[in-house]
Amino acid sequence: xxxxxxxxxxxxxxxxxxxxxxxxxxxxxxxxxxxxxxxxxxxxxxxxxxxxxxxxxxxxxxxxxxxxxxxxxxxxxxxxxxxxxxxxxxxxxxxxxxxxxxxxxxxxxxxxxxxxxxxxxxxxxxxxxxxxxxxxxxxxxxxxxxxxxxxxxxxxxxxxxxxxxxxxxxxxxxxxxxxxxxxxxxxxxxxxxxxxxxxxxxxxxxxxxxxxxxxxxxxxxxxxxxxxxxxxxxxxxxxxxxxxxxxxxxxxxxxxxxxxxxxxxxxxxxxxxxxxxxxxxxxxxxxxxxxxxxxxxxxxxxxxxxxxxxxxxxx
Numbered sequence: 001x002x003x004x005x006x007x008x009x010x011x012x013x014x015x016x017x018x019x020x021x022x023x024x025x026x027x028x029x030x031x032x033x034x035x036x037x038x039x040x041x042x043x044x045x046x047x048x049x050x051x052x053x054x055x056x057x058x059x060x061x062x063x064x065x066x067x068x069x070x071x072x073x074x075x076x077x078x079x080x081x082x083x084x085x086x087x088x089x090x091x092x093x094x095x096x097x098x099x100x101x102x103x104x105x106x107x108x109x110x111x112x113x114x115x116x117x118x119x120x121x122x123x124x125x126x127x128x129x130x131x132x133x134x135x136x137x138x139x140x141x142x143x144x145x146x147x148x149x150x151x152x153x154x155x156x157x158x159x160x161x162x163x164x165x166x167x168x169x170x171x172x173x174x175x176x177x178x179x180x181x182x183x184x185x186x187x188x189x190x191x192x193x194x195x196x197x198x199x200x201x202x203x204x205x206x207x208x209x210x211x212x213x214x215x216x217x218x219x220x221x222x223x224x225x226x227x228x229x230x231x232x233x234x235x236x237x238x239x240x241x242x243x244x245x246x247x248x249x250x251x252x253x254x255x256x257x258x259x260x261x262x263x264x265x266x267x268x269x270x271x272x273x274x275x276x277x278x279x280x281x282x283x284x285x286x287x288x289x290x291x292x293x294x295x296x297x298x299x300x301x302x303x304x305x306x307x308x309x310x311x312x313x314x315x
Contacts (some may be wrong), residue, residue: 034164073154137165137168154188208255251270
């Protein structure tokens with residue numbers, strides 16, 4: 001007999017608005033809720049609260065034909081390309097699988113597969129191969145071709161380059177850029193790698209322990225961060241001005257357990273800016289010119305960054 005012993009909020013109170021034809025990046029360490037959020041958007045797992053919209057139409061509880069329509073407009077490219085491709089299917093059948101699953105009429109399958117393979121930079125001869133005959137980069141290109149086969153409006157990219165070599169990562173990111181320019185597709189990109197986020201994202205959200213800490217344009221988040229956790233992520237990737245600034249934002253300890261989250265701000269046990277108010281209440285997500293931040297001490301964070309940056313320039 002199944003028995004509920006507790007509940008974990010993998011995602012809590014997160015609200016995002018993704019503009020068509022742009023790339024929205026979601027960053028944060030493992031366990032922050034990034035992938036769970038995206039799987040809810042794709043309706044691959046159900047959400048327990050909140051609403052999801054596509055072009056103004058709600059599809060939170062979509063079923064039947066409405067859900068099938070969603071599948072045409074929202075596709076996913078997963079983290080590990082080899083594990084997301086059926087080893088018993090040829091590349092041709094893998095690419096055609098979404099269209100067949102959605103009941104689309106059979107047309108000139110060979111020409112469709114050829115055009116999709118060429119679109120992602122692969123030779124049409126690849127269509128007869130099986131996943132075990134492909135390299136990691138080729139596998140991910142096949143996964144991208146599969147997602148494009150039904151001409152979706154939104155593609156969710158869940159750590160799409162983390163399983164690839166560095167040189168192949170750059171090639172795949174450039175491919176995403178080109179496809180967006182040519183097709184006008186929208187991306188929702190999940191990554192813990194800030195260099196990937198910085199390469200292709202127009203807007204960035206930072207998540208921690210299931211909550212949204214900060215979001216804004218790429219310039220807002222990377223060059224004018226206002227949340228201590230954003231500063232910690234940027235310092236870990238050496239995006240801040242110097243080692244003194246990076247040391248100031250270094251987090252203490254590990255992310256708290258989702259089974260017994262701390263009171264108040266989830267980040268306060270690890271934060272060098274935390275005071276008593278941080279232990280008592282979670283800060284409101286406040287917006288200023290499209291830049292949203294949830295922190296009781298965002299002015300202090302900005303002050304430290306400004307002061308240390310000026311010191312570096314004048315010294």
